[in-house]
Amino acid sequence: MGIVERIKEIEAEMARTQKNKATEYHLGQLKAKIAKLRTQLLEPPKGSSGGGDGFEVTKYGHGRVALIGFPSVGKSTLLTMLTGTHSEAASYEFTTLTCIPGIIRYNDTKIQLLDLPGIIEGASEGKGRGRQVIAVAKSSDLVLMVLDASKSEGHRQILTKELEAVGLRLNKRPPQIYFKKKKSGGISFNTTAPLTRIDEKLCYQILHEYKIHNAEVLFREDATVDDFIDVIEGNRRYIKCVYVYNKIDVVGIDDVDRLARQPNSIVISCNLKASSCFSWSSRMAEAGNPIQHSLNLDRLLARMWDEMGLVRVYSKPQGQQPDFDEPFVLSADRGGCTVEDFCNHVHRTLVKDMKYALVWGTSARHYPQHCGLAHRLEDEDVVQIVKKKETEEGGRGRFKAHSNAPARIADREKKAPLKQ
Ligand SMILES: Nc1nc2c(ncn2[C@@H]2O[C@H](COP(=O)(O)OP(=O)(O)OP(=O)(O)O)[C@@H](O)[C@H]2O)c(=O)[nH]1
Numbered sequence: 525m526g527i528v529e530r531i532k533e534i535e536a537e538m539a540r541t542q543k544n545k546a547t548e549y550h551l552g553q554l555k556a557k558i559a560k561l562r563t564q565l566l567e568p569p570k571g572s573s574g575g576g577d578g579f580e581v582t583k584y585g586h587g588r589v590a591l592i593g594f595p596s597v598g599k600s601t602l603l604t605m606l607t608g609t610h611s612e613a614a615s616y617e618f619t620t621l622t623c624i625p626g627i628i629r630y631n632d633t634k635i636q637l638l639d640l641p642g643i644i645e646g647a648s649e650g651k652g653r654g655r656q657v658i659a660v661a662k663s664s665d666l667v668l669m670v671l672d673a674s675k676s677e678g679h680r681q682i683l684t685k686e687l688e689a690v691g692l693r694l695n696k697r698p699p700q701i702y703f704k705k706k707k708s709g710g711i712s713f714n715t716t717a718p719l720t721r722i723d724e725k726l727c728y729q730i731l732h733e734y735k736i737h738n739a740e741v742l743f744r745e746d747a748t749v750d751d752f753i754d755v756i757e758g759n760r761r762y763i764k765c766v767y768v769y770n771k772i773d774v775v776g777i778d779d780v781d782r783l784a785r786q787p788n789s790i791v792i793s794c795n796l797k798a799s800s801c802f803s804w805s806s807r808m809a810e811a812g813n814p815i816q817h818s819l820n821l822d823r824l825l826a827r828m829w830d831e832m833g834l835v836r837v838y839s840k841p842q843g844q845q846p847d848f849d850e851p852f853v854l855s856a857d858r859g860g861c862t863v864e865d866f867c868n869h870v871h872r873t874l875v876k877d878m879k880y881a882l883v884w885g886t887s888a889r890h891y892p893q894h895c896g897l898a899h900r901l902e903d904e905d906v907v908q909i910v911k912k913k914e915t916e917e918g919g920r921g922r923f924k925a926h927s928n929a930p931a932r933i934a935d936r937e938k939k940a941p942l943k944q
Pocket residue numbers: 593594595596597598599600601602612613614615616617618619620621640641642643770771772773774792793794795796798
């Protein structure tokens with residue numbers, strides 16, 4: 525029997541089993557069995573290098589966003605509109621067969637947007653190009669799940685299930701469970717929070733299923749069996765996801781309103797020139813810009829950028845204006861956004877040479893604030909690194925925007941005076 529069949533069989537057994545206190549342990553064990561099989565399923569077949577088929581697109585820019593969705597929901601249309609890179613769009617399914625990268629320039633940052641083939645139910649088990657598509661999703665910093673506003677709402681659940689089956693966790697943070705395998709000493713089990721959804725015995729059983737007999741386990745929250753399995757498997761990816769309901773031009777305003785109110789969702793239309801039911805759509809479509817022929821794409825971009833959690837830091841050389849043209853782009857989630865991370869971005873020896881940093885911006889309590897390496901920077905901060913051998917020039921005088929300096933410096937001066 526193949527792995528997929530074995531998973532199906534266990535799923536069927538779980539569906540047959542009533543959920544109650546007596547079956548809890550058995551169900552937990554079955555969950556662990558499925559998780560193990562799914563991990564096996566993800567291992568590339570022997571002798572293959574994995575990937576291939578034009579799916580290995582080099583990472584570029586300050587972050588990567590993947591367009592995931594059923595066929596013909598408008599992923600390629602959206603990529604073309606947001607990036608200007610043409611990706612074939614057509615009314616038949618599976619128009620796109622590989623991964624097509626485009627670049628979004630937004631807020632002085634570059635974001636790589638990836639168009640992908642449509643995926644269908646069973647993608648996680650290898651249907652269609654599902655596995656390759658999901659592998660790309662896993663390598664992304666944000667998933668835009670594109671949904672057709674006029675189609676079944678069940679699509680969102682089906683896709684979420686497919687992504688979960690391969691270890692993607694959308695809009696979730698990692699469970700607060702400490703887990704460490706040991707060589708000896710048995711299992712040490714501790715909790716710092718009352719557990720209502722799993723107990724010690726069930727944890728032991730799951731560990732037994734994994735043939736783990738020596739480990740340290742500490743629950744810091746009221747986690748579930750699934751959370752515990754995720755932590756043991758250790759290969760989960762926690763990624764933010766925005767649900768993008770496209771084609772709202774073909775549904776009624778009530779549906780639009782309902783979809784827009786769902787969590788993490790945004791409603792858009794790439795195609796307001798087509799049969800549109802809203803009176804404002806024709807006015808929007810009048811302008812020549814492709815993004816004007818659409819609805820809410822500007823909001824989508826802003827939302828996407830916010831979710832990426834990018835932190836732009838502008839460096840200010842001593843005695844000069846900050847360089848507002850090229851930010852150093854950091855991320856709190858990926859790589860960190862402390863003064864130390866900033867230094868490492870600028871030059872690898874800078875950390876060693878730094879005496880302290882002067883910081884202007886929202887992360888600073890006063891301007892400029894003298895900060896050490898551990899200080900966490902925030903978006904649009906200005907940083908000057910003062911090196912050990914140097915001294916601050918000219919005391920703590922104010923630096924003024926030149927008349928020809930970008931207006932942003934003046935703006936910033938209003939918000940927070942850039943002294944020094
Ligand atoms: N009415 C309407 N049609 C749209 C919209 N966006 C895209 N379409 C149409 O939907 C069809 C499918 O668009 P594609 O961009 O090819 O969709 P896709 O998700 O890339 O499809 P696959 O690559 O086949 O998975 C095309 O005929 C588009 O013109 C929209 O906002 N409204």
